[in-house]
Amino acid sequence: xxxxxxxxxxxxxxxxxxxxxxxxxxxxxxxxxxxxxxxxxxxxxxxxxxxxxxxxxxxxxxxxxxxxxxxxxxxxxxxxxxxxxxxxxxxxxxxxxxxxxxxxxxxxxxxxxxxxxxxxxxxxxxxxxxxxxxxxxxxxxxxxxxxxxxxxxxxxxxxxxxxxxxxxxxxxxxxxxxxxxxxxxxxxxxxxxxxxxxxxxxxxxxxxxxxxxxxxxxxxxxxxxxxxxxxxxxxxxxxxxxxxxxxxxxxxxxxxxxxxxxxxxxxxxxxxxxxxxxxxxxxxxxxxxxxxxxxxxxxxxxxxxxxxxxxxxxxxxxxxxxxxxxxx
Numbered sequence: 001x002x003x004x005x006x007x008x009x010x011x012x013x014x015x016x017x018x019x020x021x022x023x024x025x026x027x028x029x030x031x032x033x034x035x036x037x038x039x040x041x042x043x044x045x046x047x048x049x050x051x052x053x054x055x056x057x058x059x060x061x062x063x064x065x066x067x068x069x070x071x072x073x074x075x076x077x078x079x080x081x082x083x084x085x086x087x088x089x090x091x092x093x094x095x096x097x098x099x100x101x102x103x104x105x106x107x108x109x110x111x112x113x114x115x116x117x118x119x120x121x122x123x124x125x126x127x128x129x130x131x132x133x134x135x136x137x138x139x140x141x142x143x144x145x146x147x148x149x150x151x152x153x154x155x156x157x158x159x160x161x162x163x164x165x166x167x168x169x170x171x172x173x174x175x176x177x178x179x180x181x182x183x184x185x186x187x188x189x190x191x192x193x194x195x196x197x198x199x200x201x202x203x204x205x206x207x208x209x210x211x212x213x214x215x216x217x218x219x220x221x222x223x224x225x226x227x228x229x230x231x232x233x234x235x236x237x238x239x240x241x242x243x244x245x246x247x248x249x250x251x252x253x254x255x256x257x258x259x260x261x262x263x264x265x266x267x268x269x270x271x272x273x274x275x276x277x278x279x280x281x282x283x284x285x286x287x288x289x290x291x292x293x294x295x296x297x298x299x300x301x302x303x304x305x306x307x308x309x310x311x312x313x314x315x316x317x318x319x320x321x322x323x324x325x326x327x328x
Contacts, residue, residue: 001050003067005029005110007058007101008074010037012180013115013173013217017072018042020221022051029064032075033057035089036082041180058097059089068108070228073101074115076149080269081186087145094149095156102160102168111167113228114157116235118174118276119147128243128277131172131235141271154235161233169227174239174278178217178298179305183314188212189299192250193306196257197314206268208247213277215240216298219291226287239278240291256299 004021008014009030014037021028027050030042034055045051056062058075076093077083083090098114105112121129122137137147154170161168181187183194195202215238223238244252250263283289 001025001027002069003027003029004070004072005031005064005068005104006072006074007031007097008037008076008115009053010034010039010041011074011078012041012178012182013176013220014072014074015041015180016178016217016221017074017224018045018051020225022048024225026050026070028052029054029068031056031058031062035086036077036079036182036185038182058100059092060100062100062104064104064108068104068110071101071105071110071112072115072224072228073098073112073153076115077146078117079182079185079187080143081184083146084142087142090145091149094153098153098156102156102166105168106160106164106166111169111228112157113169113171113224114153116154116170116172117146117150118172118237118239118278119143119273120151120154120172121273122147123271123273124275127275128241128279129237130279131237131282138271142269143271158233168233169230170233170235171224171227172235172237172278173220174215174237175212175276176215176217176220176239178302181302183306183309184316188246188249189214189302190306192253193257193303194314196253196259196261197306197309199259199261201262201264202250202253204246204250204263204265205272206246207265208250208263209245210268210272210274211243211245211276212249213240213243214295214298215291216293216295216301219293223283223287223289226289230287232286236283236286237278237280238283238289239280240295241278241280242295243277244295252295252299256303
């Protein structure tokens with residue numbers, strides 16, 4: 001049985017990856033320090049013979065006594081509210097955490113895939129974004145703690161690949177959504193869903209003309225799975241190339257939820273990208289991958305998940321574990 005370590009295992013995307021690899025017959029070691037992850041996302045896996053959970057912060061030394069075949073590094077705050085509240089931890093997990101895991105992969109002769117992001121492109125001057133585009137990032141802006149953590153993560157991963165001959169993979173993830181997203185984390189879909197379910201007006205930042213491209217989580221997981229098992233070491237975009245403005249998307253949410261809220265407009269945050277659309281021609285060519293689930297279908301599934309949350313969860317504004325890490 002192949003063994004795979006998945007960091008950020010209790011997070012939104014990490015927990016879905018745990019599901020996939022458990023179902024594929026791998027022995028999965030999930031690792032998370034639960035700053036932004038939630039143990040309930042993997043409760044259904046606890047007790048399975050081929051799943052184990054380790055509570056650990058990857059910015060500290062990582063020791064695992066058994067063999068490992070693969071490592072997926074998905075440990076990182078991933079939403080603006082998260083990384084603006086814990087900026088130093090965000091930088092540390094991208095730098096120290098990635099370094100620790102690359103060292104572990106080298107020691108175990110394991111193949112390692114890192115979760116990069118479309119944010120490496122910053123506020124792009126090229127549209128749609130191809131992997132060869134170097135980006136337009138403000139290194140010292142408030143979003144720089146996340147953007148630069150991911151850009152460094154890519155650099156050190158390629159250095160280990162070239163210098164040590166380590167088997168590495170890099171996925172650049174575009175906006176992904178689905179069940180287990182955390183409400184009120186600053187990302188557009190849970191923000192809109194939470195506001196609609198609470199009867200609040202939907203908040204659009206800027207004039208709403210900025211665009212995003214949303215990929216359903218099952219499609220994202222399939223792309224990551226194929227990339228891990230491929231022979232391709234350069235970064236690959238995985239996302240849905242269907243682009244929509246935020247204003248149009250807000251109207252879709254109002255229609256989907258059957259609410260009659262207004263859309264209100266507030267100032268655009270610093271360095272918020274105006275366009276976000278992946279060029280996925282490389283993923284189609286190398287991985288024979290493209291998204292299969294349309295936004296209408298995916299949003300219905302996501303809305304059903306959010307509707308099932310308790311009132312306490314709907315109104316919770318801050319993650320339970322933030323305060324203990326603010327000063328670190």
